[in-house]
Amino acid sequence: MTRKKENLLEKTLNERPLSGLYTIICLSNHKQYIGQSNNSPNRLSKHLSELNYNRHFCKELQNDFNLYKQTNFIFKRLAIGESFDRKLREQIETNLIQSIPNEFLYNRYASPSERTGNKNGFYGHTHTYEAKKKIGLANSGSGVQRIRKPVQIDNVIYSSVAEAERQTGIARRLIRERCHADYHANYQWVTQDS
Numbered sequence: 001m002t003r004k005k006e007n008l009l010e011k012t013l014n015e016r017p018l019s020g021l022y023t024i025i026c027l028s029n030h031k032q033y034i035g036q037s038n039n040s041p042n043r044l045s046k047h048l049s050e051l052n053y054n055r056h057f058c059k060e061l062q063n064d065f066n067l068y069k070q071t072n073f074i075f076k077r078l079a080i081g082e083s084f085d086r087k088l089r090e091q092i093e094t095n096l097i098q099s100i101p102n103e104f105l106y107n108r109y110a111s112p113s114e115r116t117g118n119k120n121g122f123y124g125h126t127h128t129y130e131a132k133k134k135i136g137l138a139n140s141g142s143g144v145q146r147i148r149k150p151v152q153i154d155n156v157i158y159s160s161v162a163e164a165e166r167q168t169g170i171a172r173r174l175i176r177e178r179c180h181a182d183y184h185a186n187y188q189w190v191t192q193d194s
Contacts, residue, residue: 018042020082021093024061024075024106028068033061033106034096036081036089044075045173061106150190151179157190 022040024033024047037043047056056062065073081089097107127135148160158164165172178187
């Protein structure tokens with residue numbers, strides 16, 4: 001049986017700025033995670049992906065997601081902090097986190113400045129030589145290049161999924177899902193033979 005998945009994120013990407021704050025709410029226990037990003041829809045998609053693959057950095061959120069399942073969670077962009085610079089978004093995020101009692105929060109630290117030292121998730125770990133090399137190449141702007149896979153939506157060919165998202169306002173995750181699904185004939189990967 002094929003199951004059709006719907007987009008959990010807003011479909012009004014063209015009408016709203018991408019930057020801003022967002023929340024993930026567990027309906028079963030009323031706990032929430034608050035975050036900010038320069039691209040909230042993509043950040044929410046990344047949280048969902050990490051939770052689905054059981055790899056989320058917030059273990060308490062991951063445990064509740066595994067226990068209560070995706071249907072008991074809301075992934076939502078907030079209408080505050082849109083178009084603000086990062087510093088201002090972080091201040092608003094900190095104020096929101098501090099205004100909510102700890103028993104209703106997944107966030108462990110209120111502000112980015114508190115996530116340093118042993119409170120940082122990567123504290124005590126080191127990158128491998130290969131990882132350092134890739135990071136260096138990526139930061140230098142040469143070497144590692146992303147592979148772009150063309151996609152066709154409603155007979156329009158886009159050079160990549162990212163380009164299709166920018167042009168159509170449809171989330172990348174949803175585009176990829178539809179390209180892989182048999183029941184979405186108007187969403188296809190473009191191959192060299194096409």
